[in-house]
Amino acid sequence: MNPNEIVAKVIAALHRSKIPFMIVGSFSSNVYGVERTTQDADFVMQLEPHSISKLIQELGPDFKLDPQLGFETVTMTSRYVASHIDPLFKIEFFLISDDAHDLERFSRRRMGQLHGNQLPLPSPEDVIVTKLRWSKGGKRTKDIEDVKNVLAVQTPANLDLPYIRHWTTQHGTRELFEKLLNDTPVI
Amino acid sequence: MSRSTSATRSCYNDFMSPSTQLIDQLFADKVLAARQRTLEEKFLAGGNLFLAAVERMKIGILMRNPNATDEQIQAEIQRRLAVSRHMENRE
Numbered sequence: 001m002n003p004n005e006i007v008a009k010v011i012a013a014l015h016r017s018k019i020p021f022m023i024v025g026s027f028s029s030n031v032y033g034v035e036r037t038t039q040d041a042d043f044v045m046q047l048e049p050h051s052i053s054k055l056i057q058e059l060g061p062d063f064k065l066d067p068q069l070g071f072e073t074v075t076m077t078s079r080y081v082a083s084h085i086d087p088l089f090k091i092e093f094f095l096i097s098d099d100a101h102d103l104e105r106f107s108r109r110r111m112g113q114l115h116g117n118q119l120p121l122p123s124p125e126d127v128i129v130t131k132l133r134w135s136k137g138g139k140r141t142k143d144i145e146d147v148k149n150v151l152a153v154q155t156p157a158n159l160d161l162p163y164i165r166h167w168t169t170q171h172g173t174r175e176l177f178e179k180l181l182n183d184t185p186v187i
Numbered sequence: 188m189s190r191s192t193s194a195t196r197s198c199y200n201d202f203m204s205p206s207t208q209l210i211d212q213l214f215a216d217k218v219l220a221a222r223q224r225t226l227e228e229k230f231l232a233g234g235n236l237f238l239a240a241v242e243r244m245k246i247g248i249l250m251r252n253p254n255a256t257d258e259q260i261q262a263e264i265q266r267r268l269a270v271s272r273h274m275e276n277r278e
Binding site: 002003004007026027030031033034035036037038039040087088089090112113114115119140142149152153185187 | 265
């Protein structure tokens with residue numbers, strides 16, 4: 001099955017379950033930057049205690065969601081991993097944490113449209129802040145490439161630079177951000 | 188490596204290496220093309236590129252092993268994707 005069909009099914013199931021969510025990771029950086037291949041889809045959701053069983057029900061028999069909560073070591077957040085009967089493509093559900101930027105990113109999410117469904121996404125500024133934060137000081141090259149691409153496609157003039165500077169200062173990634181900003185070509 | 192082979196390889200690399208100007212132009216083309224696409228097109232692009240990559244993997248596996256069954260091909264693709272995920276997380 002096409003990964004986009006799997007993602008569309010998950011989005012529909014989350015809407016039916018009335019779980020507030022947004023799509024993060026490369027699906028969101030593709031929207032604001034230059035598209036690249038992705039082999040998984042990451043969702044951040046605000047989960048009530050009873051919601052996970054509702055989500056499992058709404059996902060249907062094509063999905064297997066491990067009800068055991070796991071831990072993601074890169075972002076230090078809790079997650080559920082869902083597998084589809086087509087085993088090549090992976091879906092990960094991250095629970096919103098009490099981290100200050102995580103909460104603000106979620107509250108600022110924007111609504112796009114996909115096949116007539118609402119498509120909640122982080123803002124481009126939050127994509128940049130998050131990618132820099134988890135780039136391990138710039139060592140994760142795909143994250144840095146994503147940031148470069150978002151800066152170039154969106155252009156610095158259209159981004160809320162004080163907001164990005166505020167959070168990158170908090171996360172210790174301000175210097176890296178300024179370097180990437182300086183290197184952004186005018187296109 | 189003999190001196191002449193080394194010199195030939197160096198010439199070849201100089202000839203084949205793209206100039207900074209070309210790299211910048213290719214990047215600018217990608218950025219301009221990305222600005223032309225709709226949000227929906229851009230959102231779906233990652234999945235479509237993944238699908239294309241998997242198809243190419245299948246062709247590659249079949250070229251190396253023409254008698255591979257669908258199950259063997261699927262298992263090999265899964266193995267390669269797992270390696271790729273592992274490498275990304277190790278970076």
